[in-house]
Amino acid sequence: MITGVRSPSAFPELLTVFYRFYSKKSSSSTQWLNRASKDPYTKAARFQDYKSRAAFKLKELNKNHNLFKPGYTVVDLGFAPGAWSQVAVELTKPHGRVLGVDIIPANPPKGASSIQANILSKKTHTIIRNFFIETDYNKQNDDDDLGKPKSYIATELQEPVELELEENDQKSNNNTHKNLPVELSEKQQFPVDIVISDMYAPVLPPERYWNNTTNSAFHRMANTSGLVIRDNVASINLCDAALILAIDLLKPNGAFVCKFFTGEEDKGLEKRLRKVFKKVIRDKPNACRDESKECYFVCFQKKKTVDKIDVFTNFHEVKL
Numbered sequence: 268m269i270t271g272v273r274s275p276s277a278f279p280e281l282l283t284v285f286y287r288f289y290s291k292k293s294s295s296s297t298q299w300l301n302r303a304s305k306d307p308y309t310k311a312a313r314f315q316d317y318k319s320r321a322a323f324k325l326k327e328l329n330k331n332h333n334l335f336k337p338g339y340t341v342v343d344l345g346f347a348p349g350a351w352s353q354v355a356v357e358l359t360k361p362h363g364r365v366l367g368v369d370i371i372p373a374n375p376p377k378g379a380s381s382i383q384a385n386i387l388s389k390k391t392h393t394i395i396r397n398f399f400i401e402t403d404y405n406k407q408n409d410d411d412d413l414g415k416p417k418s419y420i421a422t423e424l425q426e427p428v429e430l431e432l433e434e435n436d437q438k439s440n441n442n443t444h445k446n447l448p449v450e451l452s453e454k455q456q457f458p459v460d461i462v463i464s465d466m467y468a469p470v471l472p473p474e475r476y477w478n479n480t481t482n483s484a485f486h487r488m489a490n491t492s493g494l495v496i497r498d499n500v501a502s503i504n505l506c507d508a509a510l511i512l513a514i515d516l517l518k519p520n521g522a523f524v525c526k527f528f529t530g531e532e533d534k535g536l537e538k539r540l541r542k543v544f545k546k547v548i549r550d551k552p553n554a555c556r557d558e559s560k561e562c563y564f565v566c567f568q569k570k571k572t573v574d575k576i577d578v579f580t581n582f583h584e585v586k587l
C-alpha cells in the first residue's frame with residue numbers, strides 16, 4: 268500500500284487549515300505581502316535577477332551622482348542579501364573589487380567577496396583592512412588565488428569591541444599574516460574608492476519564531492522597529508561606524524554613501540560628514556517607499572587630512 272497519499276476527501280480539510288493559518292496572520296504582514304506583490308521595483312528586481320528591490324536605490328543614486336567607475340574598489344556595509352553588491356560589481360567592471368560585510372550569514376553575489384562581521388567592532392575594521400592588504404600582496408606576488416572572491420567569517424562576531432578613537436590607530440593594524448609588510452604604503456593605507464552603507468539595525472524576531480538555522484537569516488532579522496527615535500539613533504550609530512571606516516580606508520577624494528533614518532540626530536551626523544568630505548548631499552531615491560523615513564547621505568571628495576578626534580568631538584550627543 269502506498270502511504271503518504273491523502274484521500275481526496277482530505278483536501279477540503281487542508282484548505283480549512285490553510286485558511287485558518289492565513290486569516291490568523293497579522294494585518295500588517297498581509298498588507299506587506301499585498302504591497303510587495305504590487306510593487307514595480309520588487310517585480311523588476313525579480314525579473315532582472317537582483318537579490319532585492321534595493322538594487323534600484325543604488326542605481327538611482329549612481330545615476331544622480333555618478334558614483335562608480337570601472338576598476339573601483341568598493342566596501343559594501345550591510346550587504347545582505349546582496350543587491351547593492353550586485354550593482355557595484357556591474358558598475359566597476361572590469362577590474363573592480365567589491366567586498367561585502369554583514370553581521371548575518373549570507374553568500375556574496377557573483378564577483379564579490381564577503382566577511383561576516385559586526386561593523387560596530389574595531390576588530391572588523393582591522394579584518395577589512397587586512398583583506399585588502401592581503402589581496403594586494405597576492406596580486407604583487409602573482410598568487411593564482413587573487414581575483415577569486417572569498418568569504419570570511421570573523422570569529423569574534425558575538426563580541427562587539429567598542430570603536431575607540433585612537434589618534435594613531437591607522438598604524439596599529441595588528442597584521443597577523445606572516446608575509447604582510449609591517450610598514451604600509453599610502454596605497455595600502457587607503458585602498459578604497461567608495462564605501463557604501465545600507466545598514467540598519469537588525470531587530471531580533473520574537474522568541475517563538477527564533478530558530479538557529481542560517482536559512483533566510485536576512486528575512487528573519489532585517490526589520491526596523493518602527494519607533495522613530497530608536498531607528499534614527501540606531502542608524503546614526505551605524506553611519507558613524509561606517510564613517511570611521513571611511514576615514515581609515517578611503518582614498519583622498521574618495522566617496523561615501525550611507526543610509527540613515529531621519530530624525531533629531533541626523534544634523535549631528537551631517538556636521539561630522541562635512542568635516543570629512545568637501546561635498547555632502549541628502550538624497551532620497553524614488554525607489555525608497557514614500558512612507559519610509561529612510562534617506563541617504565552622498566558624500567564626495569574626502570579631504571586629504573582628517574582629524575578623527577575632531578570629527579567625533581561631539582560623538583555622544585544622543586539625547587533621549
Ligand SMILES: C[S@@+](CC[C@H](N)C(=O)[O-])C[C@H]1O[C@@H](n2cnc3c(N)ncnc32)[C@H](O)[C@@H]1O
Pocket residue numbers: 318319321322344345346347348349350351352368369370371384385386387465466467468469485488489505
Ligand atoms: C537593508 S539591509 C541591506 C540590503 C543590501 N544593501 C542589499 O542591497 O541587499 C541592511 C543590512 O545591514 C546589516 N547590518 C545591520 N547592522 C549591522 C552591523 N552592526 N554590522 C554589519 N552589518 C549590519 C543587516 O544584517 C542587514 O543585512
